[in-house]
Amino acid sequence: MSDNLVRQDRLIDEFSFKKRISRLFSSWEFILFLTLVGIFILFSFISPYFMDYFNLMNASLSFAEKSILALSMIFVILSGDIDISVASILALSSFAMGNASVKGAGSGTLVIIGLATGLAAGIVNGFLVTKIKIPSIAVTLATLSIFRGISQAILRDNAYTHYPLKFAYFGQGYIGNSVIPFEFVFFLVLAVLMGFILHKTTYGRKLYAIGNSASASRFSGINVDRIRFINFAVNGLFAGIAAVLLTSRIGSTRPNIATGWELEAITLVVLGGVAITGGKGNIFGVVIASLLVGYLKFGMALVNLSAKVMVITTGALLITAVLVPMLLEIAKAKQKLRSQRSELKLERKAS
Amino acid sequence: MNTKAILELKDISMYFPGIKALDSVDFSIRPGEVHALIGENGAGKSTLVKIITGVYKQTAGQVLLNGEETNFKSALDAQSAGITAIHQEASMFPELSVTENIFMGHHVKKGASGKGPVDWKTMRQRTRELLDDIELDISPDALVKSLGVAQRHMVEIAKALSIDAQIVIMDEPTSALTLREVEDLYKIIRRLRDEGKAIIFISHKFEEIFDICDTYTVFRDGQLIGDGNVSDATISSIINMMVGRSLDLLYPKGESTIGDVVLEVENLNRTGYFKNISFNLHKGEILGFFGLIGAGRTEVMRVLFGIDKASSGEVRLNGKPVSFTKPKKAMKAGIAYIPEDRHEQGTILDMSIADNITLPNVDELSHFGILDEKAERSLAEDFAKKIEIKSAGLNMKTSTLSGGNQQKVVLAKWLSTGPEILILDEPTKGIDVGTKARVHKIVSDMAAEGKAIILVSSELPEVLGMSDRIVVMHEGFVTSVFEREEADPDKVMLAAIAQPGDESA
Known part of the structure; x- marks a missing residue:
């Protein structure tokens, strides 16, 4: 009897192992990964400069900041919200740093000011969404104008271009004597950190619960609004981080800094397989999507394709990202319906 | 009344995986008849209505319309065959006008072929006529969101009349109406009846059934229990049919020792939902909460679990006053709440x-x-x-x-x-008999372990079978509290519908 049970258990284990493997190979992350490999192979044939270690590393500078925005955006979108004000927060943050720099602040102070401004702006968003209960799309649509508007109103056509020398390290520095940019390593560290929070902590678990059903989460004792508030605050903080890196890298602040980046960050999140309706997706998908879009653009720039072609390509990728899981879902639903029908038939026969 | 039936359902069965929602039932209605469809929640009334209106396809059996077998593929098919339903919860577009709502889905169009642009003038005129017909004094151009609940309901009725239906189904049409408005509705129903339409009337209110209906059919657990002329029936005979006399073995209420009071609720209010609710809950006790839908039971439980806030009143847990602002706090105090809506x-x-x-x-x-x-x-x-x-x-x-x-x-x-206190809200709604028994066993075992249990249910046999005491609510008030021994189905049901004159009993 017990032997029988053990055998059954083992069967179930093997079954689920096989299933897990097949699930991995049919997963969106895996498709993304294959595409990424495909892009590397393709461009290494087209251009001799693509598979160059130094080039590849340096190219990461062109996408690390946007990818950092995407990392915290995952949390916002997973819980069923949206934040389209991040690029404006970045601008406000950069403006605050530029302003302080003119007044003689050192690079440490500048970093603190940049992060604090981002955090404060995120808190404003979170407050309006969770306490005043305005839908997040409306709140961030408004703050998108307001945050950037502040820097535009004061700076007008001017720019802050004076930053301390040491401040340049964050965006232009390399790790030790290597050719690995500080920004890229920082992005990877943040990705690991956010991945850990998302997949290994109670915070992450609750986030998925909220994204799937805010009402059932509430009935399970989860403080839904507190988590949504924290998401917005952290998203602001990450915009502050991106502001430090970008300002440091280009060494100047203009009011139009990082225009449109909010959409690029959201694109990475959705392309990474996070459902725009919330509750589904993971960090790996978004990290792979970041590399994919980053290196696709790099490769296209190497072979002198125009920026417009790149924009069209990302758009096409995005539609694919939404379409493929949807088609998979429909196929699954059809199969389920079929099995339910046969079940009903069996039942009718039995009775 | 020797007219032939306009609608006849023969030997209808409807199975869902694991559930027999209807088990070979018959139903028929003649023109000029108001027919009451009676039964507890889950008895199979709405399944029957959905089959009649083409929303569901029956598993077995025939639907005959004017003696001919029909095969509706959709609600639209049923509508074009002259069957219309007015639902409990008005399904309207608040941002659109009365005219637009009434003609939604069957707009009148210009041109001989009926394919031209929308003919607003004709539709507005028709709406005016329909509103006059039911003596509703509102403008055809009024936005639905500006109307009161009762007016919206009347617009729903006008909508049903606009398609010139032969069979009108009214699902608890009076639940949102005042007494005067109910009188108006009666007038409309009588006129429709005199015009030779067949009306299927679903209601939990017995006085309405006796006021307006000619015939009745009672369902219980998906089976036809009885039918006949209302003039030959009494309230108690219908209640008997609805709830059945025998409480079968489904309710394995075990012995448990009733201990100290754990939860005291005193004069609890939530404005607009319930008023002056007071009761005690003991260790080892199963306290049933019975009432019709909308009686305010769920709303009380939501406050106890910290989902909503009370307007006034006191809740004491083991003698200490508590006020839970979040579910998490209620959970920490040992309360668990199994909510009404599983999904x-x-x-x-x-x-x-x-x-x-x-x-x-x-x-x-x-x-x-x-x-x-x-x-x-x-x-x-x-x-x-x-x-x-x-x-x-x-x-x-x-x-x-x-x-x-x-x-x-x-x-x-x-x-x-x-948990020390377990609140279950309709825990067996829509689940199969086997699981139901399992749920009852678990609840009973927990009570035997000394846990305190609140069982909210709209199923009378379940409440009677499982509870040590029963609190009965009606429209936000507690109307009665029964001990297990003194609770019988008729008394409890009467308390739930708050029959005048019985409240003091």
Whole structure:
């Protein structure tokens, strides 16, 4: 009897192992990964400069900041919200740093000011969404104008271009004597950190619960609004981080800094397989999507394709990202319906 | 009345996986007849209505319209055949005008072929006529959102009349109306009847059935229990048919010793929902809450669990006043609440069974906010085994389970928090008989262990079979509290419909 049970258990284990493997190979992350490999192979044939270690590393500078925005955006979108004000927060943050720099602040102070401004702006968003209960799309649509508007109103056509020398390290520095940019390593560290929070902590678990059903989460004792508030605050903080890196890298602040980046960050999140309706997706998908879009653009720039072609390509990728899981879902639903029908038939026969 | 039946249903059965919603029932109605469809929630009334209106396709049996077999493929088919239903919850477009709402889906168009642009003038005129017809004094151009609940309901009725239906189904049409408006509705119903239309009238209010209906059919548990002329029936004979005399073996209420009071509720109010609610709950006791839908039972439980705030009143737990501002606080105090709506509130369908079971416990099972997946796994396995959840593995999505097993997941989820007070809100709604018995056994065992239990149910046999005491609510008030021995179906049902003259009993 017990032997029988053990055998059954083992069967179930093997079954689920096989299933897990097949699930991995049919997963969106895996498709993304294959595409990424495909892009590397393709461009290494087209251009001799693509598979160059130094080039590849340096190219990461062109996408690390946007990818950092995407990392915290995952949390916002997973819980069923949206934040389209991040690029404006970045601008406000950069403006605050530029302003302080003119007044003689050192690079440490500048970093603190940049992060604090981002955090404060995120808190404003979170407050309006969770306490005043305005839908997040409306709140961030408004703050998108307001945050950037502040820097535009004061700076007008001017720019802050004076930053301390040491401040340049964050965006232009390399790790030790290597050719690995500080920004890229920082992005990877943040990705690991956010991945850990998302997949290994109670915070992450609750986030998925909220994204799937805010009402059932509430009935399970989860403080839904507190988590949504924290998401917005952290998203602001990450915009502050991106502001430090970008300002440091280009060494100047203009009011139009990082225009449109909010959409690029959201694109990475959705392309990474996070459902725009919330509750589904993971960090790996978004990290792979970041590399994919980053290196696709790099490769296209190497072979002198125009920026417009790149924009069209990302758009096409995005539609694919939404379409493929949807088609998979429909196929699954059809199969389920079929099995339910046969079940009903069996039942009718039995009775 | 020797006219031939306009609509006849013969030997109708409807099966859903695991449930027989209707079991070879017959039903017929003649022109010029108002026919009451009577039964408790889950008796099969709405399933029958959905078959008549083409929403469901019956598993077996025939639907005859004017003696000919019909085969509706959709609600639209039924509508074009002259069948219309007015639903409990008005399904209207608040931002559109009365005219637009009435003609939604069958706009009048210009041109001989009826394919031209929308003919607003004709539609507005027709609306005016329809409104005059039912003596509703509002403008055809008024936006629906500007209307009161009763007016909206009358617009729904006008909408039903606009398609010139031969069979009109009214599902609890008076639930939102005042007495005067009910009189107006009666007038309309009588006129429709005199015009030779057939009216199917669903109501929980007995006085209405006796006021307006000619004939009745009673359903219970998907079966036809009785039918006949209303003039030959009495309230008590109909109640008998509705609830049945025998409380069968479904309710294995075990012996338990009633201990000290754990929860005292005194004069609890929530404006607009319930008023002056007072009751005590003892250890080892199952306290039933009975009432019709909208009686305010769920609203009381939501306050006890910290979902909503009370306007006034006191709740004492083990003698100490408490006021839970969040569910988490109620949970920490040892209260668990199994909500009414399994899909929206009870489970997260797209998460795994294991994750659903451990969701209220994740904080307790974690170390500094980091998940302890091993501890979660073993907790989930323990309770899945205890509650006998049938699944292909705890990693399966909860949506893959049957309704009964989903409800078991909700039970496992809340039992795993180790509650001292367990509130169950309609815990057996829409689940199969076997699981139902299992749920009752678990509840009974918990009471035997000395836990205090509140059982909210709209199923009279369940409340009578399981409870030590029964609190009966009607429109936000407690109308009666019965001890187990003195509770009989008629008395409890009368208290729930608050029959005048019986309130003091």
